[in-house]
């Protein structure tokens with residue numbers, strides 16, 4: 027039977043919702059030809075209709091009764107964000123037989139399996155390309171294209187806000203707070219930017235990628251998270267002096283020990299491909315057993331780029347409805363153990379402020395040796411501060427996060443040995 031139209035309900039008309047509405051209006055004829063049925067926007071739920079002034083939005087479609095809107099659509103597009111009430115709206119949509127498109131990584135990283143199961147039980151789709159890497163096609167490749175391969179590791183820059191902040195601090199020497207405000211103004215940051223700065227947004231994406239790559243129920247709480255909130259201009263200068271740049275990486279992997287997922291800042295060599303990813307761009311390396319290395323690159327945040335991924339999903343699930351089918355399910359059959367990513371080994375650079383006294387360097391290296399931490403390089407800087415202290419940089423060989431932190435705690439406990447300025451992972455292939 028020919029479909030006259032596919033009813034689309036939009037929940038949210040903020041940074042992403044507004045641009046999604048624009049694409050749906052501007053591309054309506056094109057989408058109709060691709061789908062074989064017209065997309066009919068039946069309602070747009072927002073918190074405050076008076077705040078919506080986009081010329082392409084028909085104000086008569088605005089509603090504040092979000093739950094009701096989820097009950098009268100073929101496709102519900104959730105662009106509200108957060109856990110509740112978004113979870114309730116998505117479940118309502120699925121249980122009323124609508125397919126769902128969402129960009130909500132926070133929701134999927136906490137309740138994904140419950141929602142995937144609800145979609146399957148109701149014979150509908152749940153698609154979420156925008157939830158990882160914004161415009162970059164990465165969810166679909168993991169969910170469909172690479173399903174015949176075994177993925178060993180995924181490593182990437184998956185948060186546009188933090189990449190923008192680190193890049194602007196590095197290239198323009200701007201202060202952290204100034205750049206964060208810019209990222210918020212450009213629409214990259216989450217409603218609560220601590221999700222970006224604290225690494226939680228990247229951690230949610232790491233959990234989603236782990237589910238798709240390893241077929242294992244991996245949630246937000248399984249991801250080891252460190253953010254960029256403590257990174258200072260002096261850390262950036264130190265990295266530059268080592269011909270490195272600081273990036274916030276999400277790394278998920280599976281080996282004989284199990285699955286590990288972590289997010290942390292790390293110093294990359296300046297000529298590493300990920301070091302060159304600038305502004306709000308994201309990049310994801312996927313290491314497949316048969317495919318070998320794949321790289322995905324593009325705009326990871328912002329209204330229009332994210333809306334591109336959202337409308338791609340809307341067209342896809344609409345096509346499925348016209349065909350009377352659904353896309354692939356998300357099987358979670360693996361019970362591989364989850365390994366604490368903070369136990370993964372890495373090289374580290376520790377910066378100390380030390381007094382220029384006889385025996386200080388010897389005492390610090392002795393404490394490192396007592397913990398079995400092997401030193402790759404040590405460098406004391408000639409320049410002294412007002413108190414007559416000097417910076418001492420120690421780079422280690424591979425060591426676990428746990429051991430290096432115990433080591434520097436012991437150094438810090440000896441007041442005469444000097445103070446720890448910062449500690450940072452150093453990328454070694």
Ligand SMILES: NC(=O)C1=CN([C@@H]2O[C@H](COP(=O)(O)OP(=O)(O)OC[C@H]3O[C@@H](n4cnc5c(N)ncnc54)[C@H](O)[C@@H]3O)[C@@H](O)[C@H]2O)C=CC1
Nearest residue numbers: 038039040041042071072073092105106107129130327328
């Ligand atoms: N901004 C970006 O670059 C990206 C955002 N995302 C995700 O997209 C989603 C939306 O993000 P933004 O557009 O940036 O958020 P936003 O804060 O700009 O917009 C949120 C919209 O939801 C509406 N809303 C909030 N509570 C509601 C409720 N109970 N009922 C109806 N409407 C409600 C607000 O009125 C507003 O229109 C989030 O899940 C976010 O994580 C994903 C990728 C990139």
Ligand SMILES: N[C@@H](CC=O)C(=O)O
Nearest residue numbers: 185186187214216327
């Ligand atoms: N706040 C996020 C938006 C996209 O997911 C980011 O900065 O990457």
Ligand code: NA
Nearest residue numbers: 155158160162
């Ligand atoms: Na994407």
